[in-house]
Amino acid sequence: MSLLFVLAFLVGPPAVLLTVIGPPIRGWPTTDQLRAWLQQPLTEETLTAGLAIGAWLIWLLVAYTVAVRIIIRLRATTAWLRRMPLPTPLQATASGMAGAAVFGITTNTVTTTPPEPPQPVATGTAAFHDETAPKDHRDPAAREDGVTVAGGWLPWEVAEQVTAAAALVWLRRRRDYQPHPTHPDDTDLTPLPPTVTAVQAALADAPTTPPSDRTAALLEALPIGGLGLTGPGALSVGRGLLVTAVLAGQRHSPTTLIVTRATLVLLLGPAGETLGRRLPLTIVDTVDEAAQPLQPAGPAAEEFSPGQRPDEPSSGPNHQTIVLLNEHDGDEEQLTRLAATGTATAALVVVLGERPDGPNWHANSTGHLHDPHHPNMPTPRLCVLDQTAATDLLTVIASPDPAPPGLASERPPLPNAGPPKLSLPRQVARREPPHLSTPPRQRLHLRVLGDPQLLIDGEPLTIRRSAGLQVLVYLAIHPNGADTAQLTDAIWPGLPRHSLTGRLYTALSELRSTIRTASDLPVVNHSDDRYRLNPAHIDVDLWQLHATIHQAAANLTHTTTAWQAVLNAYTADLATTRTWPWLDPHREATRRRIIDLCAALAEKEPDPHRALQLLQDGIRIDPYNAELHRQVSWASTELQPWDRLTNNHG
Incomplete structure (x- = not known):
């Protein structure tokens, strides 16, 4: 019916105009006609001609719009057909045997039970966790297609090397970061370029393999x-x-x-x-x-x-x-x-x-x-x-720019240099549910430290779509909410934004349906074109960690208790089991807040043994940080004379 309506709209107006009025232009006007039009421009003939030309222009606009939509649909269909994976010989053989068995059952009159068809042979095709993952990204058994990005195409081996180089960038940033108790430096937490994140996203759901030597x-x-x-x-x-x-x-x-x-x-x-x-x-x-x-x-x-x-x-x-x-x-x-x-x-x-x-x-x-x-x-x-x-x-x-001279040779701050002043993330206003005499409703808990999971009364809830889980983690990291553009750019980097809105709506709809099946609590709110987690109905371990860090920074008299509370809250790195490209800056920022607090408490700690223990705990949080290793080495050297002095007094 839609096709018939479009055809009628495209064919009907021109036919009526040609039959009733005729063609819009019957030749160029003569000099006498131009002179007559200037003397009397508004006549029945000129008004009719103007209306006819306007009608023809409207029809041309509609025809152009229809043509553009048809071209877009054809291109999308062609791209889908090019990406549609063909069956391997083993898959074709298994399908043929299964088909032969089916037709044999329907045409054979023998009443004996036919033998079961052979099980399909695994061909190594990548099983993506997200059905919206690009279909042209294959595993090592089918790497001939490589990875397509906005600016070109990379063989799979080159894409693996790019992903390894990106991981090395973040390891280098972790190594070179200088924990500072008062002015943390996060200037190097800028996300990687869009082409790199697009390659990372393409390989995120693929099987994890070491970088290939076939480059x-x-x-x-x-x-x-x-x-x-x-x-x-x-x-x-x-x-x-x-x-x-x-x-x-x-x-x-x-x-x-x-x-x-x-x-x-x-x-x-x-x-x-x-x-x-x-x-x-x-x-x-x-x-x-x-x-x-x-x-x-x-x-x-x-x-x-x-x-x-x-x-x-x-x-x-x-x-x-x-x-x-x-x-x-x-x-x-x-x-x-x-x-x-x-x-x-x-x-x-x-x-x-x-x-x-x-x-x-x-x-x-x-x-x-x-x-x-x-x-x-x-x-x-x-x-x-x-x-x-x-x-x-x-x-x-490329190698990073060299650090300013003398930065690595500076001694760490001496104890009792001053109170720490940490710049902490904005906290979410926590609202306690009203006290009711009826039994408490179900409470949802979102765990984003470690393996991300949504728990309902302690039981994990299965979220089928990777995009839905990413939305939950992204909103947990951004308690003030995020709009559609921010979510789509993070979850599907390198893809046109206008083609991703439907994917996001589908992922959100299924996420809400999954949560609604297990609990009637509204978790994801949508207002003013921004999505937010409802803090009245869901707890997030990351929010609790931020609150614990804030309390520890303010509690300088009981450093042992405050630091132990932070260690208990920081169970693992942020979404440590996930390789989503947008996570790296937030994961590193969270880790830095911990080692910044470690440096602040160690600086304020009067007991050298306890200060050394704090620094060693920081190394366990981030074993790649060179500055923490240097401070531990310096603290160990300074501790030996202090021990001798203590023994002499004893």
């Missing part, structure tokens, strides 16, 4: 000695090659990367040179400088297997040196000489553009490479990235 193998698909890249995807492939090579160099120490300054600016923009200084690569100005690190190990013929052509993919060891430049970095003679040197040393020389001595492969926008002289050869697919995505990934891979 360097992606480069082995290229011919020995290198090649030239032409086509619309040359620069995108060049950026992906830059990221892949840097990651391969981090896991495979023999791999080095040499890039010209002009190529780095061409790929990454004006900020490329500044970023390049923080990356494990060698930046040169000319082609001759790029050839200097290449030391020939022998005749070029020794580098090839018998019968192997120079333009065939390498099957030997990984390329130890990669040179990345563009066709304008040097003249034909220089590029040819560099290519010969690269072939002699088994280096991979990649020219973004036409290479004088060949081979030249065509790179399309999806990252597929094609050798025009050997069309039957397999076409490898490399990482493709736009400038923004490549910069995001390299920013995470």
Whole structure:
């Protein structure tokens, strides 16, 4: 009916207008007609023509809107069909056997019970916990699709390396943080770039595996000695090659990367040179400088297997040196000489553009490479990235800026330096339920420290959708609430926001339905376009932790009792079993509030033994923090003379 109504609306008005009034334009007006119109503009004929033109414009607007909606639907359907996983041979065999068994039962008149069909064989397909997870992210058994982000596409091995680099960033921030009792420094808690969080989200629900060692193998698909890249995807492939090579160099120490300054600016923009200084690569100005690190190990013929052509993919060891430049970095003679040197040393020389001595492969926008002289050869697919995505990934891979000199050599504050002044998160106004004579209603408890769970009278409630659980944890961390945009950006990073509102509403509806089935208490309130947890009906362990920290910071006379209360409240890291990308800044901020309090109490503690114990407790909270280890070492050294003095007095 909707289709018939749309067709009638598109066909009916033009037919009526053409039949009653005729076409909107019957030719250009003559001079006499223009003169008559200027003398008397409002006539029956001109008003009719104006109304007809307005009707035609309205119809064109409606037709344009319908056409745009149809194109969007077609694109979505096409993308869904491309992502729809095809059955593996084992799955097809199992399905065929099951189908044959079914048809055999319906057509066979034998009354004996047929044998049960064989159980399906596990094929290793990733079982995502959230049905809204991207369907093109597979497990190691089906990694050919890789990970799609807003700025391009990454092979699964490269995505794993990016995730490992992101985790290393947070470990580095934990190591370098300086616990301070009065002015905590949280300037380094900024979230990672959007491209990185999108990759993390894609791998969040996938099976946890160590980063693959096949990153360097992606480069082995290229011919020995290198090649030239032409086509619309040359620069995108060049950026992906830059990221892949840097990651391969981090896991495979023999791999080095040499890039010209002009190529780095061409790929990454004006900020490329500044970023390049923080990356494990060698930046040169000319082609001759790029050839200097290449030391020939022998005749070029020794580098090839018998019968192997120079333009065939390498099957030997990984390329130890990669040179990345563009066709304008040097003249034909220089590029040819560099290519010969690269072939002699088994280096991979990649020219973004036409290479004088060949081979030249065509790179399309999806990252597929094609050798025009050997069309039957397999076409490898490399990482493709736009400038923004490549910069995001390299920013995470790059080494951090050096710390100001002298910061790490300062002595920790002496005891009794002053009262601690902690900047604590805003507390949620806790309201006690009214006292009733009837039996108490069910009480809900949300546990976000450790494995997130919603408990009803101590019993865990199963929340099927990962998005629903993320909403609960996000609102627990943000007691003042969050709007739709904040929730969708956190749960589904890197995806268009307008396409995620329906997912959020579905997750919230199912979450409320699940809670309503077990309890009639309203947990998630929605007002002023903001979602909030109702503190009158739900307890959150994170809120209790914040209150305990506040009380401990104010109680400086009984440090042992106050600190023990904090340790009892801090049962584990924030959602420690989850790898949601948006969690990292909040998890680290919560951990820092604990070790800040530890430093504050240790500074105020007059007993050196107790101060040392407080610092050791802080190390158990965050064993990666270098400053806590330094303070423990200093406190242990200072404690020895104090012990001797105590023994002498005794």
